[in-house]
Amino acid sequence: xxxxxxxxxxxxxxxxxxxxxxxxxxxxxxxxxxxxxxxxxxxxxxxxxxxxxxxxxxxxxxxxxxxxxxxxxxxxxxxxxxxxxxxxxxxxxxxxxxxxxxxxxxxxxxxxxxxxxxxxxxxxxxxxxxxxxxxxxxxxxxxxxxxxxxxxxxxxxxxxxxxxxxxxxxxxxxxxxxxxxxxxxxxxxxxxxxxxxxxxxxxxxxxxxxxxxxxxxxxxxxxxxxxxxxxxx
Ligand SMILES: *Cc1c(COP(=O)(O)O)cnc(C)c1O
Numbered sequence: 001x002x003x004x005x006x007x008x009x010x011x012x013x014x015x016x017x018x019x020x021x022x023x024x025x026x027x028x029x030x031x032x033x034x035x036x037x038x039x040x041x042x043x044x045x046x047x048x049x050x051x052x053x054x055x056x057x058x059x060x061x062x063x064x065x066x067x068x069x070x071x072x073x074x075x076x077x078x079x080x081x082x083x084x085x086x087x088x089x090x091x092x093x094x095x096x097x098x099x100x101x102x103x104x105x106x107x108x109x110x111x112x113x114x115x116x117x118x119x120x121x122x123x124x125x126x127x128x129x130x131x132x133x134x135x136x137x138x139x140x141x142x143x144x145x146x147x148x149x150x151x152x153x154x155x156x157x158x159x160x161x162x163x164x165x166x167x168x169x170x171x172x173x174x175x176x177x178x179x180x181x182x183x184x185x186x187x188x189x190x191x192x193x194x195x196x197x198x199x200x201x202x203x204x205x206x207x208x209x210x211x212x213x214x215x216x217x218x219x220x221x222x223x224x225x226x227x228x229x230x231x232x233x
Contacts, residue, residue: 003032004039006217011040014211019204022066022193024214026051027221030058036217037063045087045212049075056082068152068212070124073097085110087152087193087212090124092134095146102145109145112152112193115174117167119156128174135182148183150191150210151175155199164199168206175207 001009007023014021022045025033033044037060046052047069056065056079064084071086073094079086080101089095089111102109113134116125126134134140153171155164175192183189193210195203200211215221 003035003218007036007039007041010213010217017204018209020191020210022068022210022212023217024068024196024212025055025218026069026214028214028218030055032218033059043084047088049078052083053078066212071098076101080109081105083109085112085149087112088114088124090114090126092137092139095134095143096139099143099145107145108147110149111146112150112191113148114152114154115171117153117155117171119158119163119167125153131174131178135178148186148189150189150193151178152193152210154196155194155203157198161202164202165206168194168199168203168208172207 010021020043021041022043023036023041024045025036026045026047033055036044042062043064043066045066045068046055047067049067049071052065052067056063065082066085066087067079067083068087070088070090071094076094076097080098086098086109089098095111098109098111113131114125115131116127151171151174153167155167158164171194172192179189191210192208193212194206194208195211197213197216200208200213203211
């Protein structure tokens, strides 16, 4: 299967059920991204700021770029002018920094709050208590240049479907609860980003409306890294 046919068949499945496809292009070349673009894909996700910036410069400007990896506060300035959505907001500190730089560019940046749902130590994200604390804080209420669109989560990397299903179920329940408690009047709190290549069907069954797919579209990522302009990886 080619990248183009993968995109086309995924869109045929996902569009009618209202699930947005984010094509995760990390480590993939400009040519590979262009093949997906020419098949009609406009939403792409990257997890590293430098790679994101280089691709944004090189590729068509109607692409909507999503950051899906951990964002350090000192790197917000590199993406604030163009980023469509930051899916990986995991602290009030980074959210305030996004707000500050969005204001400088006179825009509002869409964000998802990343919630820690996996049974693994290595994943970033807010736990339930931190999420509530953030949403209740006065500093959060003051932010005018970020728009919280929903939640994002990454399930445990396991073959055990029961575990994955339970984690997605829990995140959906949390999403519904947060919506009722904090965003009742905000109709654009509408995005639940969960599911990657290995588990997106389970995620959709549990109520996801945004999936982030890399290897399903582009094939497995090999060790080869995307080469940056300055030759660094
Ligand atoms: C890499 C990545 C994906 C896509 O992973 P695949 O298994 O290739 O689909 C999705 N979400 C995040 C946060 C990622 O880092």
